[in-house]
Amino acid sequence: MEDIFNDLLSSFKSYILEDSTYKGGGKKVVLPNGVDAHKLSSNENPLGYSKKVKDAITNSLNELNVYPDNTDIRLREALVKDFDNVLTADHFVTANSGSEIIDIIAKVFLSEGDEVIVSQPCFLPYMAFTRWMGATAINVPMTEEYDYDLEGILKAITGNTKIIFLASPNNPSGNYIPFDKLTSFLDKVPKNIIVVYDEVYRHFAEASDYTSGVPFVLKGYNLIAINSFSKTYGLAGLRIGYCYAPLEISNYIRKVCKPFLLSSLALEGAIAALDDMDFVNDTVSLIKTERRFVLEELKKMGIKFWPTEGNFVLIDPPINDVDFTQFLLEKGIMVRPVSNFGAPGKVRISFGIRKANEAMLKAIKDLLNSELYV
Known part of the structure; x- marks a missing residue:
């Protein structure tokens, strides 16, 4: 069987065999009762989707x-x-x-x-x-x-x-x-x-x-x-x-x-x-409002970030990106380390609804007051 596989392998393209699989932001984590999970790792729409879409899809199911x-x-x-x-x-x-x-x-x-x-x-x-x-x-x-x-x-x-x-x-x-x-x-x-x-x-x-x-x-x-x-x-x-x-x-x-x-x-x-367009306008308005809010709060905490026109912000975390991501995850906040995007040590945070953003900011404040941050 090994010889057969080796023969087959000669037909494989070497540049496809290279590991280049895109890995997404992951599914929402399941946390203990009383701890809310907020997924701020995939730049998804925090308002969900339009009721018109739901109606159109429902009407198509038959x-x-x-x-x-x-x-x-x-x-x-x-x-x-x-x-x-x-x-x-x-x-x-x-x-x-x-x-x-x-x-x-x-x-x-x-x-x-x-x-x-x-x-x-x-x-x-x-x-x-x-x-x-x-x-x-x-x-x-x-x-x-x-x-x-x-x-x-x-x-x-x-x-x-x-x-x-x-x-x-x-x-x-x-x-x-x-x-x-x-x-x-x-x-x-x-x-x-x-x-x-x-x-x-x-x-x-x-x-x-x-x-x-x-x-x-x-x-x-x-x-x-x-x-x-x-x-x-x-x-x-x-x-x-x-x-x-x-x-x-x-x-x-x-x-x-x-x-x-x-x-x-x-x-x-x-x-x-x-x-x-009402849903689109509501989404855009929410993102712009929450973007201003989050960036101002990050600035107050002394967290370095880069100007953004997206529904997310790139930050330089106060501790290494892996530990930072894990600390927030334990607080119910999912964020995205982006070293594999070509930004070593940096973390991307999507903007959510105010409750999610406040929870994320509180988690960072907790980190700054913890033994991990010296």
């Missing part, structure tokens, strides 16, 4: 024996409306999560020997999905203040570069790329290179010079903007996302999209989510 729509056109038409009709349905591509959009992009643009450019700390699938295609991820690290080194990225471009990954706001650092800097950068990127612009946290950005990818797509830049229904809309469990790009790019990507790709529940849920 047809689970029937295939869903052959195409995603109804969802793409709903996205056109959501984007105020400045894009057409053909600009959009949908899939089972923003992560799958990244996977599809890697499949249609990368081959063995190609290169992509990433900037750590960043979302791990950028590198994992690149490796699965036999391509290489070149890291141009962010600055100490977690800003993109855009000039460094331009210098790192070679004849093998096919994709540049950018995120604004970026996960896990929360930083963003101002409109003028992004414009100047895109003007200098060779026309044969795709810029993937991850904007899944765009709804939470309030900087006056923040920009989505829309103006650049409309001007024909080779930019693909990635979005997800997991954050603002609270549909992480349905696994649905989308991107938009210039027509030449989006029409090309859609050639590999399978029929019946989206489940009927995901399709109806996403369409209903786009139809509930």
Whole structure:
């Protein structure tokens, strides 16, 4: 049997055998009676999801024996409306999560020997999905203040570069790329290179010079903007996302999209989510309010953190990240160490409802008054 396996092993791709499995923020912990658990490790929507989504999914349950729509056109038409009709349905591509959009992009643009450019700390699938295609991820690290080194990225471009990954706001650092800097950068990127612009946290950005990818797509830049229904809309469990790009790019990507790709529940849920702006506005308002509250309290405690436009904050914990995470976990607070994102020793904390945020802040205060902190 070992000889048979060895023969089979010769057919395996070495770059797929490498351990590159993405590990999420974990399930909510079960604690003793009287201790509340607050999951602030996965950037999930603290308000849950829209009642319109629940109604739409409930109404679809009686047809689970029937295939869903052959195409995603109804969802793409709903996205056109959501984007105020400045894009057409053909600009959009949908899939089972923003992560799958990244996977599809890697499949249609990368081959063995190609290169992509990433900037750590960043979302791990950028590198994992690149490796699965036999391509290489070149890291141009962010600055100490977690800003993109855009000039460094331009210098790192070679004849093998096919994709540049950018995120604004970026996960896990929360930083963003101002409109003028992004414009100047895109003007200098060779026309044969795709810029993937991850904007899944765009709804939470309030900087006056923040920009989505829309103006650049409309001007024909080779930019693909990635979005997800997991954050603002609270549909992480349905696994649905989308991107938009210039027509030449989006029409090309859609050639590999399978029929019946989206489940009927995901399709109806996403369409209903786009139809509930009240829920979206409530979510955005909560995150912005709680972001201001948490950052001010962290500042009072002397905890170092970085400015953020996302629904999370990156901190430098007062003790090592593993002990810090464990201490908070024992208090019922789940947070995310992000050394594997490329931010050694740092911890990402999602913003929740006020009760969760207060519990998290109290746990940090308890730590500062404990024997662990000297």
